[in-house]
Amino acid sequence: VLLLGGAGAGKTRMAHEFAAALEEHGERVSYFPAQAGELASETPYGLLAEIIRVKTESTRAMTLEEAGSRLLELVRWPFTIATQASTTTGSLALRKGPDPSEIAGAIGAAIGVPVGGDGAPSSAGPRAQKEKLAGALRDYLEALAVREPVVLILDDLHRADEESLDLLELTMRGLEDDPVFLLGLARPELLEDRPSLLGGFEHLTQLQLRNLSASAVATLVNALLEGPAPAGLAKAIHKRSGGNPHVVEEMVHALKDGDRLKQTEDGQWVFLGDVADLDVPGRAEALLQARLDQLRGPEREILRAAAVIGPIFWEDVLAHLGVEGVESKLESLAQAGLIHLRPLSRFPTTRQWAFKSGLMCDVARGNLPARDRRQIHLSVADWLARQGGRDDPDTLSTRAHHLVLGGDRPEAIRLLTSAGEIGERQHRWQVALASYERAQSLAEAESDRENTFALAANVGRLAVRAHTPTRGIAVLERSLDQLEDEGDEKTQANLLQLLGRALAVQGESSRAREVTEKALAVAEHLDDLRLRFEAGKALGFVLYYADEFSDAAKAFEQCLQMARELEDRDEVALNVYNVADSSLQAGEWERALTFAEKALKASASAESATFIEHSARGISAFVRARYKGDAGGKAELEQWVAFADENGFVSQGLDARQYLLEVLEHEGDVDGAIALAKSYICLLY
Numbered sequence: 001v002l003l004l005g006g007a008g009a010g011k012t013r014m015a016h017e018f019a020a021a022l023e024e025h026g027e028r029v030s031y032f033p034a035q036a037g038e039l040a041s042e043t044p045y046g047l048l049a050e051i052i053r054v055k056t057e058s059t060r061a062m063t064l065e066e067a068g069s070r071l072l073e074l075v076r077w078p079f080t081i082a083t084q085a086s087t088t089t090g091s092l093a094l095r096k097g098p099d100p101s102e103i104a105g106a107i108g109a110a111i112g113v114p115v116g117g118d119g120a121p122s123s124a125g126p127r128a129q130k131e132k133l134a135g136a137l138r139d140y141l142e143a144l145a146v147r148e149p150v151v152l153i154l155d156d157l158h159r160a161d162e163e164s165l166d167l168l169e170l171t172m173r174g175l176e177d178d179p180v181f182l183l184g185l186a187r188p189e190l191l192e193d194r195p196s197l198l199g200g201f202e203h204l205t206q207l208q209l210r211n212l213s214a215s216a217v218a219t220l221v222n223a224l225l226e227g228p229a230p231a232g233l234a235k236a237i238h239k240r241s242g243g244n245p246h247v248v249e250e251m252v253h254a255l256k257d258g259d260r261l262k263q264t265e266d267g268q269w270v271f272l273g274d275v276a277d278l279d280v281p282g283r284a285e286a287l288l289q290a291r292l293d294q295l296r297g298p299e300r301e302i303l304r305a306a307a308v309i310g311p312i313f314w315e316d317v318l319a320h321l322g323v324e325g326v327e328s329k330l331e332s333l334a335q336a337g338l339i340h341l342r343p344l345s346r347f348p349t350t351r352q353w354a355f356k357s358g359l360m361c362d363v364a365r366g367n368l369p370a371r372d373r374r375q376i377h378l379s380v381a382d383w384l385a386r387q388g389g390r391d392d393p394d395t396l397s398t399r400a401h402h403l404v405l406g407g408d409r410p411e412a413i414r415l416l417t418s419a420g421e422i423g424e425r426q427h428r429w430q431v432a433l434a435s436y437e438r439a440q441s442l443a444e445a446e447s448d449r450e451n452t453f454a455l456a457a458n459v460g461r462l463a464v465r466a467h468t469p470t471r472g473i474a475v476l477e478r479s480l481d482q483l484e485d486e487g488d489e490k491t492q493a494n495l496l497q498l499l500g501r502a503l504a505v506q507g508e509s510s511r512a513r514e515v516t517e518k519a520l521a522v523a524e525h526l527d528d529l530r531l532r533f534e535a536g537k538a539l540g541f542v543l544y545y546a547d548e549f550s551d552a553a554k555a556f557e558q559c560l561q562m563a564r565e566l567e568d569r570d571e572v573a574l575n576v577y578n579v580a581d582s583s584l585q586a587g588e589w590e591r592a593l594t595f596a597e598k599a600l601k602a603s604a605s606a607e608s609a610t611f612i613e614h615s616a617r618g619i620s621a622f623v624r625a626r627y628k629g630d631a632g633g634k635a636e637l638e639q640w641v642a643f644a645d646e647n648g649f650v651s652q653g654l655d656a657r658q659y660l661l662e663v664l665e666h667e668g669d670v671d672g673a674i675a676l677a678k679s680y681i682c683l684l685y
Helices: 010-022 048-056 064-086 100-111 128-146 162-172 189-193 214-225 233-241 244-256 284-294 297-309 313-321 326-335 359-364 369-384 391-407 409-425 429-443 447-465 469-483 487-508 509-526 529-545 548-565 569-585 589-607 608-627 632-648 651-666 670-684
Strands: 002-004 029-036 150-155 180-186 206-210 262-265 267-270 312-314 339-341 352-355
Touching: 002 010, 002 128, 010 150, 029 048, 048 064, 048 100, 064 100, 064 128, 100 128, 100 206, 128 162, 150 447, 162 469, 180 189, 189 313, 189 487, 189 651, 206 369, 214 233, 214 244, 233 284, 262 608, 262 651, 267 326, 297 326, 297 359, 297 369, 297 589, 312 313, 312 529, 313 369, 326 429, 352 359, 369 391, 369 469, 369 608, 391 409, 391 429, 409 429, 409 447, 409 608, 429 447, 429 469, 429 569, 447 469, 447 487, 469 487, 487 509, 487 529, 509 529, 509 670, 529 569, 548 569, 569 589, 589 608, 608 632, 632 651
Parallel strands: 002 180, 002 206, 029 150, 150 180
Antiparallel strands: 262 267, 312 352, 339 352
């Protein structure tokens, strides 16, 4: 069910009542509540991370190992029960042999929580990675559904990141016949950005919450007053509010706090004066402002400070700001129905609160002068720094957000750059790319020349790594335009070779070759060996993507000579392998075999030894099995498939299957080829 409605339409209240009804009726369900936060759209898979955090009760004080252990425990739990249940019921059919460790590893890799040391990178494209992750989530939810129905309640989907929304669609598409219920809450603008979200689902119900009718407003007013309203009051409120439930509620609060709606000793409500002449605003913002003005000074100030922190905030942050009596003031605001305590806090040493209304948060925040808001943002960033999380890209990104709003952009650039570097180390390419993009945009706005171009290079490099070249192309082209009149040829050549790579992945092979050859010419003019090497390697990459494999092999062989001159053992090993791979694609079997054997020897001293060793061994085994009739080569290919699967190397698993598939077809093993082709498709999607 997709529940749509504007601010104050009652989406969250309806979800709360639904969850309360399940509990009241004693329904046994696996319950997954989560809310996309204010910064959710800036963090790839941020909504998924929030779902897992809430379910595992993880906090930012935990080590990654502790968080990974909780995730693995969460995923493992239903499988024993599910396996037992599936032997007694035919209503659900689990896929054959889902491995809880692999499922937890796939989820953990997406949200930056390593499970059992599994952090192996995958060079598969974003779509293939999402498909694999969706498959892991489906396996987990299916196992839960064997035990009891699964209920997911996801609030503020209009704030969720694109990756999480894509994942939600892919996951649910495989669960249409299982007892899995999704309740998604969002404002209507979600469908303006994603008009086909969850489209095509047979059991999808889309509900648009509209304003209340006059009779519904009368029912709500009577419920809020806990008794009959004075004659004509509900009708007047309906006319003034337009039927918005939140506005109705605030109008009643305002009337009760004023001097015209009174309760007699016998419990009856009376309105002093003409109900047609209501002296309360009919707009939500004005009503909330009036309610804010009625608060005592200390409570009003703490609410304003909390609003600067965000719709979700923590007690200790307010104490860090110098507010006295925080606990009692927050309890008083909770009794007034303005905020509520969250059952779980991201930080274990302090309680977490949330505004009951996002609109109240906006109104309260707007009450503070800009100078005061900036100072609070800087203090929040300082408090977050004291909580740890220096190795967590999400925490660094949140700190950077507050620093930007506090006016300290240079420090925000530094933190976002660190978040990008950590994301790379964790193989979270989308997270790294998003961090670098934000940092580059800030550096550009600050006229920070050095960081602008260094970060543009990072964006270009990660855009290729994350298979989203368009994002890199835009930044690189803009940076090259800025460089045109500066005469910095070295930076220009570096950005050009990165642009060439991005254009190649985009499919613009002709333009990719043009800019890469320009980068190579500039590097040769500067007589810079390292720059010539990088531009030459980019040219090999561009030629490979254009299916000009023989020329690509020659380009990589030239890079190999330069790598030797640079005494860069890692690049020597990698380019020996690149020559072998390009030669294989060109049909030059003997050359491929020769360089594959050389790559095996060179890989011993390389950082990426595992990748090079197994990939080169696969090329060697394929050539020997396919063209030399060597049975040992076929056995090595089978071992490579097993190794790639065991270690989660998706790209290698696909390559190994392609090689082995051709060998099986050549041998006429139709059954074996069909079985292998099926496993290839499963791995790809």
